[in-house]
Amino acid sequence: MNMKRNQWLLMLAVAATLSGPAVAQAPAESTAPEGNSTTVHLIRLLVEQGVITDAQANALLQQAQQEAQTASQRRPEPEVREGDVRVPYIPEVVRDEIREEVKQEVMAQAKAENWAAPNTFPDWVSRVKLFGDVRVRNESRFFSGDNIDQLVDGQKYNEDGPFETNLGPIASDFPPLMNTREDRTNLLRLRARFGLEADLGGNWSTGVRLATGSSNGPVSTTQTLGGGLSKKDIWLDQGWVKWAPGIWRFTAGRAENPFVSTDILFSGDLSFDGVSAGFKDLRVGDRVAMFGTIGAFPLEYSSDSWPSSSPDKSDSEDKWLFGAQVGANWVFNQEERLTAAIGYYHFDNIQGQRSSECELYSDPYQFCDTDWSRPTFMQKGNTLFWLRDIQPNPDADVTSMPQYLGLASEFQLFDLNLIWDTRVFSDYKLRLAGNIIYNDAYSEQAMWRNAAGMIVNNFDEDGEFESGRTAWMVHAAFGSSLKLDRRGDWLTFLGYKHIEPDALPDAYNDSSFHLGGTNAKGYYLGAAYALNERLYFQGRWMSSEEVYGPPLSIDILQLELNARF
Structure with a gap:
């Protein structure tokens, strides 16, 4: 009035x-x-x-x-x-x-x-942000003719198994084997991701993201094209709720990696199920700001239906990842800064467990009591063993021995990351980065005891067991920009990786270098050029071989066009 x-x-x-x-x-x-x-x-x-x-x-x-x-x-x-x-x-x-x-x-x-602009959108539109990216890649894979020709695919072994291990008259074929000698050139591959983020008010927000992918595996959202021009799969890649009052943040659901890390530990496409809490930009001086994160992430819950053929269901044997990290950013001037972070990751209950005596001959549908301990997903490199302690049939000359594979080692990781950004030669940017990972739970003696001597891989040509607990990498990038967010920006990079077999779980790291997993060492190099602020071209060459064991040399060439919005 x-x-x-x-x-x-x-x-x-x-x-x-x-x-x-x-x-x-x-x-x-x-x-x-x-x-x-x-x-x-x-x-x-x-x-x-x-x-x-x-x-x-x-x-x-x-x-x-x-x-x-x-x-x-x-x-x-x-x-x-x-x-x-x-x-x-x-x-x-x-x-x-x-x-x-x-x-x-x-x-x-x-x-x-709102009567001065009658054609405007409703209020909720201003609180929603859309984002996404599309990557089209041409990939070629080159294998040495001297590579081992019988490398077991542990993931398919467990998915399609159990597989018969008695090599007598019962076994009719080989277990699933990886391609290690035949080149695969000009694979046209696609990654498409689309999401939205909504401001809920009061420092609350939520978001979802959809992504392509040839399977529900955790480390890649890339889909190989072809298949008779069939349609491609779309997966729910992220869905989360976040509360971020001031320097604090709390996230629940399936969200992006909350830790500072490299792809020798966690793939860039990996999303984390669970809850995390942390802080950032906690000022402790004019030039130093601290950050930190803790989180709990379920890797696998016990199935309510397992074993399906028995009225007596298994005990709860959930698998978890618990992580904590603290770090600092030192800003020396506008162009020079150093980031350091130390993290600890405990992978709980993912080690395989040798079963008690299992008399499978008495019931063809019988299970063994530690079948649950086989990993949900793996790539290659970790030391594996046969989970089942199958007892021979006293009434038969030959006993069927169908087996699952489990992880021989425990994993409790210390992870150190260092990143230094500076300016050189007037306006050019330089980044130097390093990452060291140490598996404190690694013990060859403990692995052999846990596996009851039934370890099946990571032996050299003389039959000697070889593995290790450390992984490290160095990385350098140089160019006009590190973000490629303006037309004409360019970037070159190179690096070296060394990942021993049991330095970390092979399930969650980059799926391109050595085609994923551990027991790999080698270099990579590449360059990128921005066609405009939302489109850039990149080429990358990777050359790797085994750290221990039989020869496995893999070279990969990737040429790709990346669009983002």
């Missing part, structure tokens, strides 16, 4: 201004002539309503009085008749101020009530 009343008063003042000169009135705080009390009351009313100030009112009346006196000297006083209305004169400067105030109030009301 007050706003509408002010608007009417302003309209009255404007009308008075446009009507031309009239008899001036005295200032608001002085005595006024008897015959001009209406004008004085109008000015006082404007002051009381906060439309104009006392100073503006006094200036208004003084200037009007002077102009009225001047006008009266130029022309005779007009005849006043009954029914005439005298309108006070408003100076031009005051009229301009009144017009501007009316304009601002009207525009504010129009914006608040």
